Amino acid sequence: MDRRQFLGGTIGTSLAIGGLLRLSTTNAAPKSQIQEEYSVISFTDGDIAVNNHLSSLARLYRTFDAQPTNLVISGAIINGELVNSQFLGDYSSLDRLSNLSEKVLLNNSKSATAYIQAAQISGSMHLFDVCKEYLRRSKLLNGNLNEIQQVQMSVLQATARDQQEVLIFREERAQASESPEESIPYAALLADMGQIEKANSIYLQALNYRHKNPSPFIPAWICFQLGMLWGEIAKPSNKDLASSWYAKAISYMPKYTKARLHQAEIYMASGKNDLALKILQPALGSTDPEVSWRISEIYAAKNQPKFSAQYLQLAKTLFTSLLDRYPLAFADHAVEFYVGSGNNPSKAYELALLNYQNRPTGRAANLLQNTKKHL
Known part of the structure; x- marks a missing residue:
């Protein structure tokens, strides 16, 4: 998406x-x-x-x-x-x-x-x-x-x-x-x-x-x-x-981890998964769960379920740790994960609601509305 x-x-x-x-x-x-x-x-x-x-x-x-x-x-x-x-x-x-x-x-x-x-x-x-x-x-x-x-x-x-x-x-x-x-x-x-x-x-x-x-x-x-x-x-x-x-x-x-993530997403959207993987691998030393999440998606697209599952578990572990400590800082980032690869729509909705209650912006409202569709 x-x-x-x-x-x-x-x-x-x-x-x-x-x-x-x-x-x-x-x-x-x-x-x-x-x-x-x-x-x-x-x-x-x-x-x-x-x-x-x-x-x-x-x-x-x-x-x-x-x-x-x-x-x-x-x-x-x-x-x-x-x-x-x-x-x-x-x-x-x-x-x-x-x-x-x-x-x-x-x-x-x-x-x-x-x-x-x-x-x-x-x-x-x-x-x-x-x-x-x-x-x-x-x-x-x-x-x-x-x-x-x-x-x-x-x-x-x-x-x-x-x-x-x-x-x-x-x-x-x-x-x-x-x-x-x-x-x-x-x-x-x-x-x-x-x-x-x-x-x-x-x-x-x-x-x-x-x-x-x-x-x-x-x-x-x-x-x-x-x-x-x-x-x-x-x-x-x-x-x-x-x-x-x-x-x-x-x-x-x-x-620059965020730059690598966004660049990788562009590559993934155009089917350039090998380039996406190459741009993400140097960022695995960070603690950003989106890195392992996107790598999991790349391996899934390459029909390598074993590697995909390993990186998906790492992403879940990192998201859980961050949300336990700083839920408001990472709620919006985690919503898309739990709607998609994280496969937990109810958790995604809880986080979207938490995010909206903390800052009721138009963007947060859109996030909440889109998440509700997946319940």
Whole structure:
């Protein structure tokens, strides 16, 4: 089943919550003119960048263990772990973030910044009510209003509430800074509102942003969003264009699990199962259950039931583990699995209902309606 047909579009919460991810663009000079073709800029090798990132994150944890009241360090750790989940498909990052939130609040109970950081973490797990409560406490402690608003807008965008207010906020921030970390959530919102060409233009502008010390995470992220834009949001879709953008994302960041998944799905839809398998196998080291799920489907299509069953069981195990710990964060992703290969329509409906109750968006309503048909 086509992913967009089932989910009613998949820009989803993850892109809005992407507003919580602050990839540094320090020492950068923006290129003012929008180009139809993006410039080729030399970026750090993706695998080297990942290794450097993980080493830096390990050092940050050691520093925080010695300085548990250092909220600059904890803030950097939050960004680092969001990178792990967003790009590497490492969902154990949520366990570490949950533990970090407890430590930050325990050691900084009178700090407004601590509550903002706890709100960021709860928001990344789709615990929106908890997130809003932490922001309320931060306000009572005279927290930084700009930082509070940044998290608030991400939650509003994720839940499709007060979209005009969010649009104004995103546009003002994007125009003021011209940096990718502000323009990407703005373009994502425009795409969600059906302004495809404008979103495309802003993504391309972000891709042309000039960096003195460029990180491949940023262009990989933008290329992935462009793939989503043309492969799953635009009507009609342009799968060939989407595939080219996913390929560029992977070239920047070979360990980009989500990009590999979406590229594989395009290959599978056109019967190119060998290519799909080849693109997915390097992502098996992640903890994203969709990788083993799609590999199971590939082996089923290749009439290799033994291998298909093995990977299907792995997908079930990973989905169960994630849903036990973070049901709201993975409910929408799991619905399609349980309707299809997971063969549990009632569980799919329960998850779709849970997702809708947490964020009653039009997309969540479509998901619930489509799932009900399979009961």
